[in-house]
Amino acid sequence: MSRNKIYGIIVTVLVLLYSVKFLSFESFVLPTSGRIDVQRQKIKQLEAELSNLEKMSMIREDKKARIKEISRGFWKSHGEKIPTNEIQLKIERIGKKSGVNLNKVGAPKIAEVSDNIRVVDVSVSSTTNTKSLTEFLREINNHDPKLFWNDCVIRPNRTKEPTAVNISGKLRTYLLAGDALTYLEGELAP
Numbered sequence: 001m002s003r004n005k006i007y008g009i010i011v012t013v014l015v016l017l018y019s020v021k022f023l024s025f026e027s028f029v030l031p032t033s034g035r036i037d038v039q040r041q042k043i044k045q046l047e048a049e050l051s052n053l054e055k056m057s058m059i060r061e062d063k064k065a066r067i068k069e070i071s072r073g074f075w076k077s078h079g080e081k082i083p084t085n086e087i088q089l090k091i092e093r094i095g096k097k098s099g100v101n102l103n104k105v106g107a108p109k110i111a112e113v114s115d116n117i118r119v120v121d122v123s124v125s126s127t128t129n130t131k132s133l134t135e136f137l138r139e140i141n142n143h144d145p146k147l148f149w150n151d152c153v154i155r156p157n158r159t160k161e162p163t164a165v166n167i168s169g170k171l172r173t174y175l176l177a178g179d180a181l182t183y184l185e186g187e188l189a190p
Contacts, residue, residue, distance in 0.1 A: 068184050073146030077118070077177035084108035084120060087173060091122055094143065098135035100128045100167075116180035121150055125168035127157055133165050140171065148172045 075083060088108055095102040106123030113119050128136070133154070140147050152169035156162030176184070 064184070067180075071174075071176050071180075071184065073144060074117075074174045074176040075120075075145045076181055077175045083175075084110065087120055088122060090143070091124060091147070091171060094139045095124075095126065095136060098139050099132035100126050100136040102126045104168075110175075113174070116176060116178040118175040118177060119172060120175060121170045121172050123168075123170050125166070127164050127166050130165055133167060136167075145173060 075087065077083060084107075088105055092102060092105055095105075102124055104123060104125040109121045111119045111121075126133075126136075140149070148171070150170040150172040152167065154165060154167050157164040157166050
């Protein structure tokens with residue numbers, strides 16, 4: 001035998017030994033019809049899961065949008081601090097702007113509706129003319145965040161020959177706080 005043939009045989013044997021030692025036959029997977037069907041089933045299953053996740057995401061976003069719309073008129077309360085002074089000052093400013101001298105703007109009373117929603121009631125009273133009262137009522141009605149009359153009594157200041165109108169009642173507003181506020185502002189995953 002010639003030297004070249006011996007070298008050829010040695011190289012062939014080394015290549016075979018290398019192939020057996022370092023390359024597994026599992027890495028050489030043939031695309032049989034059974035394996036193709038299994039992969040198609042996996043793809044269909046993953047597509048179905050993706051479709052379900054997309055539907056759930058759309059439903060979650062719709063709910064979030066509805067909650068945002070409902071709570072749009074709520075005051076925002078970040079942390080533990082409730083902006084009661086701000087609410088009270090806002091009512092006083094509305095009174096001044098509309099020409100109503102508020103005799104009384106009571107201290108805000110807070111009640112917890114849920115973990116994330118609080119109701120704040122503020123008592124007010126005044127004696128004023130009908131024009132200023134009308135402007136005051138309009139300003140309260142149009143204010144954002146919303147202010148609602150929880151209780152309101154309007155009557156003339158005298159039964160005979162009235163010269164002014166007395167108004168007394170409670171203005172109510174809602175505060176959004178905690179995880180609900182964080183969720184709506186997008187900082188917390190649903």
